[in-house]
Amino acid sequence: MKIGQLAKALDVSTDTLRYYEAHGLLAPSARTESGYRVYTEIHLQQMHFILRAKDVGFSLREIQELLHIQIDKHQHSCEEVKYITLQKRNLVQKKINELQRFERSLTFLADRCCGGKESADYCSILTALEEVDDIN
Amino acid sequence: MKIGQLAKALDVSTDTLRYYEAHGLLAPSARTESGYRVYTEIHLQQMHFILRAKDVGFSLREIQELLHIQIDKHQHSCEEVKYITLQKRNLVQKKINELQRFERSLTFLADRCCGGKESADYCSILTALEEVDDIN
DNA sequence: ATAAACCTTAGAGTAAACCCCAAGGTCAAG
DNA sequence: CTTGACCTTGGGGTTTACTCTAAGGTTTAT
Ligand SMILES: [Zn+2]
Ligand SMILES: [Zn+2]
Ligand SMILES: [Zn+2]
Ligand SMILES: [Zn+2]
Numbered sequence: 001m002k003i004g005q006l007a008k009a010l011d012v013s014t015d016t017l018r019y020y021e022a023h024g025l026l027a028p029s030a031r032t033e034s035g036y037r038v039y040t041e042i043h044l045q046q047m048h049f050i051l052r053a054k055d056v057g058f059s060l061r062e063i064q065e066l067l068h069i070q071i072d073k074h075q076h077s078c079e080e081v082k083y084i085t086l087q088k089r090n091l092v093q094k095k096i097n098e099l100q101r102f103e104r105s106l107t108f109l110a111d112r113c114c115g116g117k118e119s120a121d122y123c124s125i126l127t128a129l130e131e132v133d134d135i136n
Numbered sequence: 137m138k139i140g141q142l143a144k145a146l147d148v149s150t151d152t153l154r155y156y157e158a159h160g161l162l163a164p165s166a167r168t169e170s171g172y173r174v175y176t177e178i179h180l181q182q183m184h185f186i187l188r189a190k191d192v193g194f195s196l197r198e199i200q201e202l203l204h205i206q207i208d209k210h211q212h213s214c215e216e217v218k219y220i221t222l223q224k225r226n227l228v229q230k231k232i233n234e235l236q237r238f239e240r241s242l243t244f245l246a247d248r249c250c251g252g253k254e255s256a257d258y259c260s261i262l263t264a265l266e267e268v269d270d271i272n
Numbered sequence: 273a274t275a276a277a278c279c280t281t282a283g284a285g286t287a288a289a290c291c292c293c294a295a296g297g298t299c300a301a302g
Numbered sequence: 303c304t305t306g307a308c309c310t311t312g313g314g315g316t317t318t319a320c321t322c323t324a325a326g327g328t329t330t331a332t
Contacts, residue, residue, distance in 0.1 A: 004278065014279085019320060034328055036279055045266070052265050056245065057238030060319070066265070073256045081261045082251035089242040092235050099232045102193030106225040109192065115218035120209045125217045129188050129202070130181070140308065150309085155290060170298055172309055196289070279328065284321100291316080298309070 001039040003028075010047050017047075024064055025050060057092060137175040139164075146183050153183075160200055161186060193228060 007014045020026045021037075026046055028037040049070065053063045065084060069076040112124040120126060143150045156162045157173075162182055164173040185206060189199045201220060205212040248260040256262060 002279075013321075015321060016319085018280095023319090032279095032328095034279080035281095036328080048268065049265050052267075056241040056265070057235075066262070069256060070262050070266070073259065073262065076256045077254060078250050078252050078256050078259045078261075081256055081259050082246055082249045085242055085246045085249070085261055089239060089246060092238045092242065096232055096235045096239065099193075099228050099235070102228050103225060103232065105192040106221055106228065110218055110221045110225065113218045113221070114214050116214050118213060120205060120212045120214050120217055123209065123214045123217050125214075125221055126202070126206050126209065129185050129192070129206070131188075132184065138309075149291075151291060152289085154310095159289090168298095168309095170309080171311095172298080273332100275330100275332090277328100277330080280326080282324090284323080286319100286321080288317095291314105293314080294312090296310080299307085301305090301307105302303100 001043075003037045003039070006039045006044065006047070009044060010051065012047075012051075020047075020050065020060075023060060025060060025067065058088060062088060137179075139173045139175070142175045142179065142183070145180060146187065148183075148187075156183075156186070156196075159196060161196060161203065194224060198224060 001009075003014045003017055007017055017026065017037075021028070026043060028039050028043060030038040032038060046067070049067065050063055053066055054060075058066065062084060066081070069081060109125045109128055112128070114124075137145075139150045139153055143153055153162065153173075157164070162179060164175050164179060166174040168174060182203070185203065186199055189202055190196075194202065198220060202217070205217060245261045245264055248264070
């Protein structure tokens with residue numbers, strides 16, 4: 001398989017595949033005489049792994065770690081894999097909490113503004129942002 | 137007030153203040169003969185506005201819009217302000233939903249892995265990522 | 273034989289919100 | 303008069319995951 005075919009099969013760009021190679025995620029095992037990258041079924045499977053991991057929220061750096069383990073499962077433990085997964089979930093939860101704080105503040109602000117066409121001279125959103133004390 | 141004093145009063149860096157100036161958020165109204173930026177109480181208040189808006193989740197681009205309105209309230213309406221706020225909340229909610237999808241997937245994965253010290257040969261997280269069908 | 277479609281590399285550009293550095297000018301105190 | 307704290311500009315670096323371009327070489331079909 002050449003890069004274009006693999007890209008089409010996975011619905012990613014050839015640029016993405018070269019990017020993954022440059023960043024240690026997926027290297028073709030061979031090149032043609034003229035230098036074209038050659039991929040096999042194995043690479044297709046590895047890309048599936050990568051894309052699924054991405055879909056679950058892992059960053060490329062984390063996927064690299066997982067791939068490392070996946071390729072040589074025997075030398076690694078469930079403990080490691082679970083640790084990475086829980087670490088990630090922790091990070092995701094922190095982000096969610098921050099965004100929910102934003103959401104609450106924005107709701108608080110929006111609820112108090114009439115949203116009318118009159119001038120914003122006394123808009124409660126603007127005055128709340130001008131005030132010194134916390135919204136929450 | 138010189139830039140360092142304003143920075144200290146707000147607990148931000150002088151770099152940040154120069155950055156905001158370069159990006160149209162807060163321009164000192166004067167310079168000393170030697171070129172030093174001069175700030176007043178008004179700038180302090182504007183920075184409070186900016187920082188509070190940031191705290192609520194607005195991006196600098198959005199804050200710029202809000203500032204524009206705040207500075208000339210009379211020419212703008214509550215409708216505009218509320219629109220920006222609701223738009224932002226919408227965006228925040230979308231991000232939350234995506235992260236919650238991640239969270240669910242990661243929880244699903246983690247729950248099924250024993251996390252033990254034995255080899256990862258049959259780790260359910262890895263096999264789930266290898267499989268073709270969706271986790272959710 | 274030639275055009276279309278494909279491949280190669282290296283390098284630049286994108287978003288967001290800054291941080292850090294160098295080289296030099298300014299200002300108050302001792 | 304010099305030290306040290308402050309200020310200036312301009313530029314580069316950070317993070318993430320790519321995308322795009324240029325300039326050229328290769329393959330395949332007609
Ligand atoms: Zn109103
Ligand atoms: Zn209003
Ligand atoms: Zn296990
Ligand atoms: Zn496991």
